Amino acid sequence: MARNKSKNAHILIVDDDPLVKYSLEELLSLEGYPVKSVYDAESALATLQSTPCDVVIADINLPGVNGFDLLTAVKDKYPDIVVILITGYGTIEDAVKGIKLGAYEYITKPLNDDEVKISIERAVEQKNLRLENLELKRKLAEKFQFENLIGSHNEMQKVFHLVSVVADSEATILINGASGTGKSTIARAIHYHSRRKEKPLVEISCGALSENLLESELFGHVRGAFTTALTDKVGKIEKAEGGTVFLDEIDTLSLRLQVKLLRFLQDKKFERVGSTDTIHSNVRVIAAANRDLARCVGEGEFREDLFYRLNVVSMRLPLLKDHLSDIPTLVDHFIAKYNKINSKKVRGISNEVMKRFLSWPWPGNIRELENTIERAIILCDGEHVGFDLLPDYLHANDKIETSDGLVPLEVALDIAEKKAISKTLQHFKGNRNKTAEFLEVNRTTLYQKMKRHALLDVNYKET
Ligand SMILES: Nc1ncnc2c1ncn2[C@@H]1O[C@H](COP(=O)(O)OP(=O)(O)OP(=O)(O)O)[C@@H](O)[C@H]1O
Ligand SMILES: [Mg+2]
Structure with missing residues (x-):
């Protein structure tokens, strides 16, 4: 019989009905799984203490300790074990209760062999995915260890010290710094040093999307909220549940979204676009701004109350120079x-x-x-x-052209592109929608090009 990775999973069957117990044991052994079986919850817990196990498949109606309590005990002691519940009565209430308590799935008697096999395969797959995911997260966390953050200069040391002090708190953090100074890197380091590190870190570039798209990206929407909303959409804040949401380029947020974000920060509540159902959320917010946010407040572009909400802890990353x-x-x-x-x-x-x-x-x-x-x-x-x-531009002192004014085509195109974008932004006083429309590129492309040409920090409203 072909054995794949999932067939190495150890299975423990818990059922007081000898017929079910033996037939399941036979079915799964023939499938190639290492299987053990017991009659009750107490024996199951005793077995788990001494034997490796990946999946427990247990009847709800067991003598003594029932299947739900067994499930709770297993999840408590061995959170990595996947539990599948079996019942002879198949009430929907039992299904809901089992799932709420952390069961992976719920199958009803009389058992169908194929259903059992598929269910086990899926459970093992899910467990493997979860472990792979944890491993990936561990690797990511390693990558954002302080050892990988370089900076002995006093200003950088101050930032690292602050990160180590506040990472594990729940404080909202504002990171100010010009393009490429390390804002996203620091935001990730904070998340991976916080108690939320096992939960998602969801990043969103506020400047890359138009106001409406950004709103539904952040808060989600319900079907029919607007013409193109054909299905419900879960927003990034919901996706980050339990973890951290990193709002990059917060200084580009429209005043209307600033209000919505403020309410969210104050009450940890929001509604999906087009819905009146309030969603409670548990996420930590880290925000970053390329421009000086306090100055944006002074210029009436950023709400003062939101600024103070975000600015609970703030850090400024120095320019490399x-x-x-x-x-x-x-x-x-x-x-x-x-x-x-x-x-x-x-x-x-x-x-x-x-x-x-x-x-x-x-x-x-x-x-x-x-x-x-x-x-x-x-x-x-x-x-x-x-x-x-x-690159050529590093050859000259501080200008891009060589002394004879000749440059390779790629450099020439690059210079022209930067000039065109910069000029158009200036013309539209920094309005990215209008600039993108005029240049006939979409807003995300404009954003990426601005990033590449280090134009994100420029305040076009001043000129
Ligand atoms: N302290 C550091 N030590 C080592 N590498 C760093 C450090 N800070 C930043 N980097 C590296 O520099 C690059 C730019 O950093 P990052 O993307 O965090 O900057 P940013 O401020 O978020 O830029 P932007 O404003 O364009 O979003 C990344 O590839 C990152 O790995
Ligand atoms: Mg960044």
């Missing part, structure tokens, strides 16, 4: 990262390159440095990154 002393360590860190990804053996950068790095203004901050290293590692054949592997 203000912590140049971290560059050598960052460079080593990124070389190691991209050596691994590209199977390269680059050992470092030339003195000339380091000198250039230490005098460059880094408008795109740590991300720009990372991209520069990534590109150099891909191009590098030797052990050291020389000046020739730097």
Whole structure:
């Protein structure tokens, strides 16, 4: 018989009806599962103490301790074990109760062999997925360990210290910083150092979507809420239940959504778009802004009350040019990262390159440095990154064109694109909808291009 991974799952059958007990045992043994069976809940708990088990399949009507209490005890002591309940009466109340108590599924007597087999297979699959998921989360958490956050400069140390102090609290956190300074990285580090780390971290870029789309992305909607709402949609806040929602580019939120977000932060309640049912939520909010949010308040673009709600704990990430002393360590860190990804053996950068790095203004901050290293590692054949592997714009002092004004086509197109976007944004006073419409790109594309050209931080309303 072909044995797949799921057939290694250990199964414990608990049923006082000998006929059911033996037929299940036979069916599942023939399927290739290691199976044990007992008559009552007490023996089941005793067996679990000494034997490995992945799935318990138990009758609800057991003598003594019943199936529900067994389920509760198993979930309490061995949360990874999947429990399937069996009953002879099949009432819907029992089904609901069982599921609420944490049963994976509920099957009714008389048992159908195929139904049992499918149910077990699905249960094992779900368990494996859950374990894989946990493993992935553990790896993610590892990635956002402080060891992977570089920064010995005093300003960075202050940020890391604050992160370690507040991560495990429930406080709402506001992270201010220009493009590429590490806001998203810090938000993830906070989540993965909090007690919510096993629950989802859901990120949303407020600036990438139009007001209405963002509203339904955040809060969800019900079918028929607007013409294109063909089905119900669960919003990101609901998806983050128990975990953290990271609202990036909060400074771009419209005043109407600011009101809705404020209510949510105050009461932890909201309604899906088009619905009057109030949903209670348990999520922690981390917000990030590229522009100085206090200034946005001063300019009447951001509600003061919302600002104070968000600003319970705030941190500001420095520009890379203000912590140049971290560059050598960052460079080593990124070389190691991209050596691994590209199977390269680059050992470092030339003195000339380091000198250039230490005098460059880094408008795109740590991300720009990372991209520069990534590109150099891909191009590098030797052990050291020389000046020739730097992008053209890093060759000149602070302007992009070379001395004779000639640039490769790719660079020329890039310069033209940046100019066009910047000019249009200026024309529409920073209004991204109008800019995207005029440039005939969608808003997300505009957002990505603005990010690439380090235009997210520019306040076009001033000019
Ligand atoms: N302290 C740090 N140590 C090491 N790498 C970092 C650090 N901070 C940021 N990075 C790296 O720099 C890159 C940019 O960081 P991140 O995406 O967090 O910036 P951001 O401020 O969120 O940018 P944006 O405003 O564009 O969203 C990421 O690839 C991240 O891994
Ligand atoms: Mg970010």
